[in-house]
Amino acid sequence: MSVFNKINDILLNSNKPSIELEKLFKEDEFIKSDFRIIGDLKNVPQDKKFHPEGNVWNHTKMVVDLAARIKEYSENSKNFMWSSIFHDIGKVKTTRFIKGRYRSYNHDIEGEKITYKILKNYMNEEEAVNISEIVRFHMHHIYILKDLPFADIEKLIKSSNYNDIILLFICDKLGRGSKGIEEKIDTINEVEFILEKIERYEANINIEISKRLQKINDIVIK
Template identity: 45%
Template structure:
């Protein structure tokens, strides 16, 4: 079936390409992401973000930067396939949670909603339950390092540890933080240090 071919092609891109964003853009141009469930990825182009935190623009622009970063770090992951798909789908929840509140663009609970959407997305493509579960759980918990940084009540270390490896969450979060347009070296080092503090908390 067509979606199976696209799934396999996208999977190969995520696992083998050094710059997946270029190949994903090609798939969009070729219309290969115009079918369900892939059109959800394409729809991210229409979801804007708060420019203060995301100068790169739309959620799709951000996701493409994140998967490029993830391709550089995937060898540090315990499961490259799970890690790369989580990078691709980590902000999929912003499709249903993005709102304008007090003249600010917000996406509250996009991690929680993202877990459900990511699982449903993959459920249409594969029968591998373990794979679908691991990807969706990484999506669910990818915001935890930020909540830890800001000492927010949404930081749930025990619940997170019951479902995912904190090192995988830390790695995905680092790629997420670095996927925000051009960043000065000092800013990159700052983000790396924040992730280190998150990991140190669990040691």
């Protein structure tokens, strides 16, 4: 089985993908593959204030494991799970220590490019484009929440990946350090607030995702 197929199988069928992925990363076949860049995330530090869990791979493992728990609510579980493991891949090239902090400016933009460049060789064009787009939008929960100029809400709401982008917001936010119940509740409330802001652009766009959010809430608030 190829490295791609091994990762794909883990992402789609494991209840906690991080365990099997750690084992795979030690195999020579993985180390020589295009996917070795995922392993490079272990060498990318993050600001402890926002990421007490440590390096980018530690964060990614938490995101992937949570994504596995809620993937049944995604529109396309394969695309959703691949976007969860690639969402911060751009940090490999963009992370710098600036003014006393590790920063990764434009890692979402760079991540889209890297994701597409790799996955187009293993998936059909539509899948590679869709996964890359989810990666590109994964920072929008911050951009929208803080009214930053980087947000492109009009393009977001037109995306066929809208539902899965919102789900990745949740995973990305919760995949940090050790979150208590109150923090998890705050995260869900934060996503609901973001959805309200999006509805200023298009009313009723969140009817279905809001229903799913209630069920996801029962999964993550444990």
